[in-house]
Amino acid sequence: MSQEPLKQIFTSLIQGTVRGRCEQGHTTSGRAFVKFRIVHRTGYRKDGQWVSTAPMEFEVTCWDEQQMLLARSLRPGTEVLVTVKKFFPYVDQSDEPIINITPADIVALPSSTPAPSAPRRQRSGDLVVSPHGEKIAAAAWPDAVIDPQLVHHR
Numbered sequence: 001m002s003q004e005p006l007k008q009i010f011t012s013l014i015q016g017t018v019r020g021r022c023e024q025g026h027t028t029s030g031r032a033f034v035k036f037r038i039v040h041r042t043g044y045r046k047d048g049q050w051v052s053t054a055p056m057e058f059e060v061t062c063w064d065e066q067q068m069l070l071a072r073s074l075r076p077g078t079e080v081l082v083t084v085k086k087f088f089p090y091v092d093q094s095d096e097p098i099i100n101i102t103p104a105d106i107v108a109l110p111s112s113t114p115a116p117s118a119p120r121r122q123r124s125g126d127l128v129v130s131p132h133g134e135k136i137a138a139a140a141w142p143d144a145v146i147d148p149q150l151v152h153h154r
């Protein structure tokens with residue numbers, strides 16, 4: 001009988017929201033890792049209404065350099081899609097069951113809320129106060145002041 005490598009039968013994907021900041025550390029043998037937590041929320045429809053179920057929390061531990069770099073850049077609230085390489089269930093310090101995931105891949109999903117691109121322009125009804133104390137309609141006030149004297153007093 002020849003020993004053939006095991007073949008993967010299925011792939012697990014978990015979509016979740018990053019909760020908190022990432023933690024960095026080293027094992028006792030000196031191997032670096034970065035870990036963060038995600039919350040997966042789910043539910044079902046009953047009589048046309050959405051019923052939320054209890055959220056599931058996962059801990060994602062990255063050992064790969066590229067994944068660690070990505071994990072460090074993730075901010076709380078970011079939606080991610082994690083391809084699972086390995087699951088490891090354990091009980092944390094507060095006796096809560098946690099499933100630790102070693103990811104094969106992590107993808108930050110695009111946000112559904114638009115990112116702020118430029119500062120909000122003032123509405124035409126707003127008033128601004130000039131450097132000299134005058135109240136002027138925002139629409140009449142220039143966006144850029146070219147006079148060096150005014151810039152100094154701003």
